[in-house]
Amino acid sequence: xxxxxxxxxxxxxxxxxxxxxxxxxxxxxxxxxxxxxxxxxxxxxxxxxxxxxxxxxxxxxxxxxxxxxxxxxxxxxxxxxxxxxxxxxxxxxxxxxxxxxxxxxxxxxxxxxxxxxxxxxxxxxxxxxxxxxxxxxxxxxxxxxxxxxxxxxxxxxxxxxxxxxxxxxxxxxxxxxxxxxxxxxxxxxxxxxxxxxxxxxxxxxxxxxxxxxxxxxxxxxxxxxxxxxxxxxxxxxxxxxxxxxxxxxxxxxxxxxxxxxxxxxxxxxxxxxx
Ligand SMILES: C[S@@+](CC[C@H](N)C(=O)[O-])C[C@H]1O[C@@H](n2cnc3c(N)ncnc32)[C@H](O)[C@@H]1O
Numbered sequence: 001x002x003x004x005x006x007x008x009x010x011x012x013x014x015x016x017x018x019x020x021x022x023x024x025x026x027x028x029x030x031x032x033x034x035x036x037x038x039x040x041x042x043x044x045x046x047x048x049x050x051x052x053x054x055x056x057x058x059x060x061x062x063x064x065x066x067x068x069x070x071x072x073x074x075x076x077x078x079x080x081x082x083x084x085x086x087x088x089x090x091x092x093x094x095x096x097x098x099x100x101x102x103x104x105x106x107x108x109x110x111x112x113x114x115x116x117x118x119x120x121x122x123x124x125x126x127x128x129x130x131x132x133x134x135x136x137x138x139x140x141x142x143x144x145x146x147x148x149x150x151x152x153x154x155x156x157x158x159x160x161x162x163x164x165x166x167x168x169x170x171x172x173x174x175x176x177x178x179x180x181x182x183x184x185x186x187x188x189x190x191x192x193x194x195x196x197x198x199x200x201x202x203x204x205x206x207x208x209x210x211x212x213x214x215x216x217x218x219x220x221x222x223x224x225x226x227x228x229x230x231x232x233x234x235x236x237x238x239x240x241x242x243x244x245x246x247x248x249x250x251x252x253x254x255x256x257x258x259x260x261x262x263x264x265x266x267x268x269x270x271x272x273x274x
Contacts, residue, residue, distance in 0.1 A: 001017050001021065001134070001136075002110050002134070002136070003015050003016055003017050003024060004089065004110060004151070005089060005147050005148045005151030005152065006024065006112070006136075006147065007026075007148050008026030008027075008028055008032050008146065009045075009046060009146040010026070010030075010032045010046065011026060011028040011029075011030065011032065012028075013026045013027045013028035014026070014027050015027075015034070015146070018033065022035060022036050023035040023036050023042070024042065037122070037125075039122045039125050039126045040125035040126060040128065040129040040137065041121045041122055041125035041137040041138060041139065042136065042137075042138040042139070043118075043139045044138045044146045045116070045139045045140055045141065049139065051118050053118075053141075054115055054118070054120065055096065055117045055119070055120060056119075058235065059235065059236055059240075060096070060117060060119045060120045060123065061235075062231075062232045062233075062234075062240075063097055063099075063120075063232075063236040064097050064123060065228070065232040065235075066235075066236055067099040068099075069229060069232075071223055071225070071229060071233070071261070072099070072261065074219050074221055074261075075100075075180060075219050075263045075265075076099065076100055076103045077103070078217065078219050078263075078265055079100050079104065079156065079158065079178065079180060080100075080103035080107050081107075082154075082176075082178050082265065082267060083103070083108050083154055083178065084106075086108075086154045087107075087108055087109060087153060088108060088109055088152075088153030088154070089109065089110045089111075089112070089151060089153050089154075090104045090110070090111045090112075090152070090153065090154045090155075091111075091112050091114070091145065091152045091154070091155045091156065091170060092104060092111060092112070092156045092158075093114055093142040093145065093155055093156065093157050093160060093163065093167065094114070094116075094142050094157055094158070094159075094160020094161060095113035095115045095121070095124060095137070095156075095160075096115055096120045096158075096159075096160070097120045097123040098113055098120075098123070098124025098127065098135075098137065100156065100180075101124060101137075101156075102127075102133065102135075104135075104154075104156060105128075105133050105134070105135040108153070108154070110134075110135075111135035111136070112135065112136045112138065112147070113136065113137045114137075114138050114139075114141075114142060114145060115137075115139065115140075115160075116139065116140070116142075117139075121138065122137075124137045125137035142160065142161055142163045142166065142167075143161075143163045144166065145166055145170055149169050149170065150169075150172050150173065150175075151170060151172065152170045152171050152172060153171075153172055153175050153176070154176050154178060155167045155170065155175070155177045155178070156178050157178070157180070158179075158180040159180060159181065159182075161206065162179060162207065162208065164206070164208045164210065164211065167208075168210070168211065168270055171270060173270065174269070175269070175270070176214070176267050176268065176269055177208065177211060177267070177268040177269075178265065178266070178267055178268075179207065179265070179266040179268070180263055180265050180266075181203075181204045181263070181264050181266070182201045182204075182262070182263065182264075183218055183220065183262035183263055183264045184200035184201050184202075184262070185200060185201075185220075185260050185262050186201055186260065186262040186263065187233075187237070187260065187261070188200075188259075188260045189257060189258060189259045189260060190233065190234065190237075190257070190259055191239070193247070193250060193254070194239055194243045194248070194250075194251060195243075203264075207266065208268050210271060211268040211269065211270060212269050212270075212271045213266060213267075213268055214268060216264060216265070216266050217264070217265045218262065218263065218264055219261075219262070219263045220260065220261065220262040220263075221261055221262075222258055222259065222260050222261070223258070223259060223261065224257070224258045224259075225256060225257055225258075225259055226255070226256055227254060227255055227256065230252065230254055230257055231252055233259070234248070234251060234252065
């Protein structure tokens with residue numbers, strides 16, 4: 001088990017693998033311990049952690065059902081290639097159930113995956129264990145990562161909060177932040193089923209302000225979804241929390257729907273090093 005770059009979230013001392021191999025122990029005076037759970041994940045969020053933080057279980061289940069059918073594979077492939085070109089240590093910040101983590105894990109030397117949702121992290125860890133993959137899944141906020149400054153070659157942020165200052169801290173000089181976000185026409189047809197008038201998605205407000213944009217690529221395609229995939233897609237989006245019952249019933253009553261998937265993939269570097 002790798003622990004390169006991991007630090008204690010309590011005192012900041014470097015972590016090493018515990019003697020029994022079933023957790024991490026810090027090198028500080030208090031020797032804080034972090035056990036690996038039966039599912040294979042670690043909780044770095046500490047005693048004050050609210051288990052209802054991050055995405056709720058129904059949303060996580062919907063995302064698993066949808067992603068595991070491969071509908072976002074073109075995006076995953078593009079992310080995998082970008083991570084692979086950089087290699088080294090990749091941090092998936094806001095990893096969810098680990099769909100993109102897996103693509104990164106096949107291409108980077110070491111992958112750490114962090115998310116506030118215990119359900120999502122548990123799923124990712126169990127799957128990695130079952131499949132013999134070595135990436136570490138842990139509960140942690142992206143705003144306070146248990147990582148030494150300057151340890152990461154890449155930070156991956158896929159539809160997750162962009163903690164610019166923290167990502168800059170953990171990135172090496174020359175490291176890269178990869179962000180995937182919805183492009184203007186992403187899910188246009190799904191929104192048309194839910195709302196009377198459809199507006200394009202605007203650029204996300206938390207894109208880095210102090211970093212330098214090196215590359216921006218768009219991945220766009222359409223797919224015809226069956227009713228189960230429509231329901232799963234709806235359940236994993238914020239629309240499922242804020243549409244009327246009639247609109248939801250109309251969408252969920254469809255047997256199929258052609259949907260546009262459109263993603264922007266940004267690659268940023270720390271300004272002073274680009
Ligand atoms: C839209 S999901 C994307 C998950 C995954 N990257 C994917 O695309 O499948 C956003 C994720 O960010 C997580 N999240 C939200 N706030 C967070 C925070 N402060 N720290 C860590 N994870 C967070 C949620 O629990 C959720 O899993």
